[in-house]
Each structure stands twice: as C-alpha cells, then as structure tokens.
Amino acid sequence: MRIRMLSGESTNILSAILLSVVVVMPGCSRNETDPNSHDAAAAATGESDDALIRSAADMAASGEEPDVGSDSFSQQTTPLPSTAGERGDLAGRRTPPRGSTAPSPPDSPSESPPGFELAETTGIPAGIPEMIDAAGAGAAQRELRDDLTAGELMTYLEESDRDMEMLARGREQLQDPNQANELMQQLVRSKLQAAVRLQDHTDATAKQRTAGLRGQLQALSHLSAMGDLGSAKALEALARENLSSPEPTIAGDSRIVLIGFAIDGLRAGRESAAQEIVSLIEGMTASRTADIPAVLMMAEARQVLANYGLIDESARVRDKILALYGNSPDKMIAQVAADAAGTAKYDSARRLLGEILQNDNVALARWTEAVTELVREAPEMNTVEFLGTSALQLEAAQRDAFVEETFRILADGFADTDSATANEIETARMAMEARRDVIGTSFDALANLPTLDGNGISSSSVKGKVVLMPFWAVTIPQSLQIVPMLKEIQSRHPDQIAIVGMNLDSEQAPLGEFLAQNDLGFPSFRSVSSSNVDQGNPIATKFGLVSLPFVAIFNQDGKVAALDFTGMQLETTVEQLVQSADDATNTE
Secondary structure: OOOEEOOOOOOOHHHHHHHOHHHHOOOOOOOOOOOOOHHHHHHHOOOOOOOOOOOHHHHHOOOOOOOOOOHHHHHHOOOOOOOOOOOOOOOOOOOOOOOOOOOOOOOOOOOOOOOOOOOOOOOOOOOOOHHHHHHHHHHHHOOOOOOOOHHHHHHHHHHHHHHHHHHHHHHHHOOOHHHHHHHHHHHHHHHHHHHHHHHHOOOOOHHHHHHHHHHHHHHHHHHHHOOOHHHHHHHHHHHHHOOOOOOHHHHHHHHHHHHHHHHHHHHOOOOOHHHHHHHHHHOOOOOOOOOHHHHHHHHHHHHHHHHOOOHHHHHHHHHHHHHHHOOOOOHHHHHHHHHHHOOOOOHHHHHHHHHHHHOOOOOHHHHHHHHHHHHHHOOOHHHHHHHHHHHHHHHHOOOHHHHHHHHHHHHHHOOOOOOHHHHHHHHHHHHHHHHHHHOOOEHHHHOOOOEOOOOOOOHHHHOOOEEEEEEEEOOEHHHHOOHHHHHHHHHHOOOOEEEOEEEOOEOOOOHHHHHHHOOOOOOEEEOOEOOOOOOOOHHHHHHOOOEEOEEEEEOOOOEEEEEEOOOOOHHHHHHHHHHHHHHHHHHO
C-alpha cells in the first residue's frame, strides 16, 4: 500500500520530471540526448527506477534546521518535488493511493533568499556495486579545481549527469539505500558548484553561461527532491528571477519549477495558488523540440486541480495541453499529451463529491447513479482508487451512508475475489472497519509502547486532558504538516490539551539524525514498522491508517473520541471536547 496524502498527491509527476532530469531534461551540454527515446519517455512517465529515497533527515543536509512547529515547516515539508514511488505499507495492506479534495492547514508565505550557499565536496562512500562502480570511481577521480576552464566545466557537468544517471539506474543494487542517497547528494552538490562557476566564468560563452544556469536549476531541483529546504527556497528564487529570461530553455525550466511550487501551494491551502497554476500554464508556449517534462507538469496540474474540485480550472489546463501538443508531429508527444490531458469521466463525480462534502442535503440517489455509471464505464484500478479516496473523504465528513453505498457498488462491480481490484476494495473496507472499532480504545492500551526519549508516557501525565496524537514518520515528511495546526489549537487551551505523537518509522529510517536536528516539542510513542510490507505496522493497522496526516483524538477520559485524516473536523472536534469539560465544571 502507498500511504496517501490527503493534503496532497501521492502520485506526483513532478518527481519524474526533476528526479530524471539527466534523462528527460537534457543537462547543460548534453543536447545530444534524444528526448524521443524510449528511455526518455520511460523516465518522464515514471516507468524507470530513477526515484531517490527521501527522508526528513535529509532536510538538514545543507545545515538547515527547520522548526517543525512553525507554519513554514508545514509548507516546506511539501517536497519540491515529492517522490512518487511506492512507500512501505504501514498498515500491512494495499489501498487506493490517489489524490484528494480535502483541504490542508493554511500555509504561510515563504521567503526566498536571494542566493544560496554551496556545500563542500565530501568523500565518496566505499562499496559501490560493480554496475555503478564507474560512476563512483569517476567522481572520486575528478576534482573540481578552481582553475578549470569554461570548457572543462562543461565537461565536468556532462560527466556529472552521466554519473547521476548511472547511479539512479543502479541504486537498487546497493545493500544500503542510504549509501546511494549519500553519493547522489554528493554528485548533485558537485554539479551545483560546477554550474555556478560556469555561469560566472569570465571566459564562458553565452551558450555556456546558459548551460551553467540550467545546471543550477537542475541541481537545486534534485536537492529539493531529496528534502533540502535551503535548496527548495533557492530553487524558487532562481526560477522567479529567470521566468522572463530571453533564453527559451531557461524560461521554460523556470516556469515548470514555479508550477510545481504553485501546486504545493494549492495543497497547502493557499487560495491564490489555483489561479497562479492556470496563469503559469496559459503563459506556456510550445517548445521547438519534444517537451515531455512540460507536458507531464501540465498533466500533474490538471489532475491536482480536478482532485480539488476545481473543474473549470482543470479544463483550462486540459485545453492548453491539447492546444500546445495535441497535434504534435511527433506521435509520441501527441500520445503523451492525449494521456496527460485525460478525460472528463471523473470530473462529474468529482464535482458531485465536492457538493456532497459541502452540503448535507445532496440526495444519496445522485451519488449512487454517478458511481454506478463510473464503474460501468471504467471498470479499472484507477476507478477503484478514485472511489476509494472519495469514500475516505466522505468518511471524514461523516457521510456514512455515502461511504457504505460506495463500497456496495464497488463490491458489486468488481465481484472477482481473486482480482487485484477486489483485493484493493476489501482492504480499504477492512481499514474503514478498523477505524470504527478503535473508537473508545483506551490510552492505557498504548502505555507499553516505548517512547523516543525512553522515559515513557504515563496515563497520569495526560489525565483529564484532550490528547492529540499525530502519527508520523521521518520518511514521510508530509505526516508532520499537521503539527503547526495542533500546536495552534493547543495554544488556545494549554492546560486542557496535550500532544503525544506516534512514530511509525522502520529500524532503517534515519530517525536519530532527524531528532538531532529538530525538536518536535512533544513526546512520541514508537511503533516500529516492519520492512516486510506484508506485515506492516501493528499500531497503524489497529487504527486503520491509510492516509497521512492522521491524528487520533483522545477525550478527557483517555478514550479515542475521533480520528481525523483531513484536518477538516479537527478543530471542531477538539473545541467540542474542551467545551463539554468546561460545561461539566460549571455545572458542578
């Protein structure tokens, strides 16, 4: 199962674009790369194995120390880009991984620094497998000397791209994935240094300076994808600075980056983000060459807008995709554009879903008709995933009759019990039942779990308080996006509300590194996730966790009163619990 982000997308095409940049977006002087090749198309559509491992600990890679209790942390942990790959199944099952229309906590404006610092080159880790040994050995032998000529810097960038591509394709052969991540970071940082030097080189030609600037955008994109907050800020600043560049490739790359930031802003609840996405996309022009990254970024924007119920905005993006690339003379680009534009088959259901979530008076029969028609017209896994996510949103909004009807129609439409789709439906239903069953569970049932600091958390320390328990993992930074909201709620009633986390990281996760750099501001239980996805995490399974952020709310009697996985009902639920306690006290 892939853990869904109900404050965003779990499938993010931006990662395929920027994490595969040396394949899809010809690097610096690698103009000989054929964007029409099968490898380029595979990388662009996420079919390759080029995705990097990300973790929250990597956010401190450049010396940044983000405040996880601040609004800026809530915004910046939305990766730029976020990795799209399969994540470990914390609950030991598979469930629909697609996006959502659920709102996120409001974000705050981010500050983009005027420049960025360059990291020092570090040593190459030992033990690189034979299939990527050439990359490790080559990088180890190269030295980024101060006296390199502009031509030599161009060669350095070429070789860096080649090494990064080789490492990305061979990283699965490593026994320790952190080793591949460490080497990739070194290669990218070295590329960033070389690109900056090339752009500023006194003897560089205009073409070489352009290559240096593109190299900076690409390297910062890689570092951002690995969770480096400083690089994410620098990337946004550099892209905004060059959005109107007279060089089409620079302006195009910058526009793609800014669309990605706007998508993240939409997921974080920024009201102006949707119009910003549309404006940026409508300002795009067709490239002289095949432009898979641009098409895929537009597709990502269209999907996210549609998932948030912004159907009109999504349609404008769809029209732009087809206008620019629908009639491309390159058959592959035309096909990619057609796939990226998508169809309207989910749009009516999305629009109705948004209406149901906002209006208690929508007739159940309308949803029954829409879902039945969708299952009949598109009996495929995408439909199961869409309706599974819809059911989760309906559950969060306490539309229980709509949830039951959704699962009934799904079960009737996919009756083959041996199929993957039927299994997906059944496991989603099991998770829903677990969430219902956990209501009323005592806080004492968790008392035997270890804590991150080893001091334990006694029930007496939270007795008589409303306890907010966010489930989180450093390998899924979005899980901490809810923390600022929790702290803001606690600040209103500091004597009546406590925050106690539930960490779900595996033994292999860089949890220690993250905690050394960040103070969460609250204690956390520790429930270790198994590396075996069939086993998952027992606490996640018990609570029916299929999405993050995820918060268990305990009442003053130490019982689970509610679960919140969208943020929509969180404040209301807590305020009701606090008010009920105040009323009881006043009555006495």
